[in-house]
Amino acid sequence: MAYDSSISVSVVVPVYSGEAYLRDLIDELAKVRADWRERGAPMDLSEVILVDDSAIDGSPALLDNLAKEHNWLTVVHMMRNFGQHAATIAGVLHSSGDWVVTLDEDLQHPPAEIETLLRQAVIEGGDIVYARPASAVHEARMRDWASKGFKRLMVFLTGNANIVHFNSFRLIRGSLARAASSVCGYETYFDVALSWFTNRVQFRDLELKDRRFIGSGKSGYSFSRLLSHARRLLISSQVKIVRLFGLVGMAIVAASVIGAGALLVEKVVSPASIVVTGWTSLMLTIVFFGGFITFMIALALEYLSTLVLAAHGKPNFFAVDRSIDEPLARYFASDAA
Numbered sequence: 001m002a003y004d005s006s007i008s009v010s011v012v013v014p015v016y017s018g019e020a021y022l023r024d025l026i027d028e029l030a031k032v033r034a035d036w037r038e039r040g041a042p043m044d045l046s047e048v049i050l051v052d053d054s055a056i057d058g059s060p061a062l063l064d065n066l067a068k069e070h071n072w073l074t075v076v077h078m079m080r081n082f083g084q085h086a087a088t089i090a091g092v093l094h095s096s097g098d099w100v101v102t103l104d105e106d107l108q109h110p111p112a113e114i115e116t117l118l119r120q121a122v123i124e125g126g127d128i129v130y131a132r133p134a135s136a137v138h139e140a141r142m143r144d145w146a147s148k149g150f151k152r153l154m155v156f157l158t159g160n161a162n163i164v165h166f167n168s169f170r171l172i173r174g175s176l177a178r179a180a181s182s183v184c185g186y187e188t189y190f191d192v193a194l195s196w197f198t199n200r201v202q203f204r205d206l207e208l209k210d211r212r213f214i215g216s217g218k219s220g221y222s223f224s225r226l227l228s229h230a231r232r233l234l235i236s237s238q239v240k241i242v243r244l245f246g247l248v249g250m251a252i253v254a255a256s257v258i259g260a261g262a263l264l265v266e267k268v269v270s271p272a273s274i275v276v277t278g279w280t281s282l283m284l285t286i287v288f289f290g291g292f293i294t295f296m297i298a299l300a301l302e303y304l305s306t307l308v309l310a311a312h313g314k315p316n317f318f319a320v321d322r323s324i325d326e327p328l329a330r331y332f333a334s335d336a337a
Contacts, residue, residue: 007328008046009114010097010174014087015050018105019057022050026066026073028111033072036115042327043099043118049074051091054081059105084168085190085232092172092181098324100177102170109169113206117171122328126202127176127320128194130162131169134205154233159240163233165203166191173198175320183313189236197318235308242305246298252291259284 011029015022026048033045050073052060060077067073076094078087088102099118103109109131117129151164172180172194180193195201263280266273 007043007099007324008097008174009043009099009101009118010046010095011048011111011114012088012091012095012100012102013048013050013105014053014084014091014102015059015063015105016053016055016081016084016087017057017059018055019059019062021106022059022062022066025105025107025111026070028107030070032111032114042331043115045072045114046097047072047074047095049076049091049094051075051087052077053084053087054078085184088168089181089184089190092177095174095178098174100172100174102168102172104168108208110206110208113169113204114171116206117204118328119332120202120204121171121173122325123332124202125200125322125325127173127198127200129171129202129204130165130167131206131208132165132167132203133208150230154230157234157240158237160192160195160237162191162195162201167208169206169208173320176318179315179318183315185311185313187232187235188313189232192233192236193313196314198320242298242301246295246302249291249293249295249298253288253295256284256288256291260288 013025018025029045029048036043036045048070050063050066052063052075063073063075067075074094076090078090082090092100092102099121101114101117103111113131117131120126121129148164151166154163155161170191176194176197180190180197183196184190184193260281263284
């Protein structure tokens with residue numbers, strides 16, 4: 001069956017120390033590209049953008065050589081190391097695809113599964129699909145538990161349930177990916193910025209293995225990097241726990257007022273029952289102002305959080321055209337039949 005239009009897919013790969021994996025990665029992406037074209041599929045892997053984040057090995061020269069061999073590769077050299085998020089954002093802003101896929105350089109994320117993510121997004125009407133590890137990624141219990149524990153803590157602090165599934169292997173609607181990238185500031189967490197634009201976020205269980213960790217026993221994420229991630233997540237998010245503190249402050253104020261009323265009634269009705277005078281009223285006064293101060297601090301932090309999000313570029317609205325998904329939806333429906 002012939003299709004009138006071709007949906008373009010861009011792949012963005014940040015590169016920091018991928019010399020040992022890059023050629024294999026490009027070979028896998030070339031297979032996906034060739035397979036789609038041979039099948040006459042309505043999607044095309046139109047470009048792969050490799051972002052050299054001031055790589056520490058021979059990756060820069062290898063990237064340039066690969067770009068000479070394949071005209072669908074684009075290499076972006078960063079002037080210094082800015083980090084994975086910044087490199088991803090830079091690559092997305094250089095993309096032009098209807099859909100954008102981000103993945104790691106080390107084949108932890110299988111390119112063959114790009115179609116799996118695309119199928120789910122189109123059939124279920126998603127704007128973002130994260131690959132979710134179906135089993136342990138690092139094959140090291142403590143490392144995986146630490147990662148899960150960190151994400152769950154961030155969910156508790158921010159109220160963003162999607163954080164537990166954040167992954168650098170993601171499929172994003174192209175217009176959304178570029179819009180979110182364009183508003184990202186220095187401290188903006190990319191995945192949080194994506195959530196400002198859409199709530200159509202989905203997940204797909206896939207087998208993902210950290211080859212570097214399995215081979216060396218070392219992960220690229222140190223404790224200091226996890227703390228940096230936590231800080232950026234909190235700065236980019238509206239911390240929901242602050243509202244809990246505000247409610248606690250209000251409850252304390254209300255309890256102290258009720259206690260003061262009860263004390264006043266007791267003093268009028270049965271003054272003899274008050275053995276020690278002044279102590280109860282002093283404690284109620286301290287509790288009242290403690291609760292009031294807690295409430296005012298929470299209110300100020302909530303207001304500050306709103307200002308920070310506005311400074312980060314959180315939009316009031318964002319429009320999207322999902323009609324481009326129709327050829328893909330028909331293709332996947334006929335393929336399933």
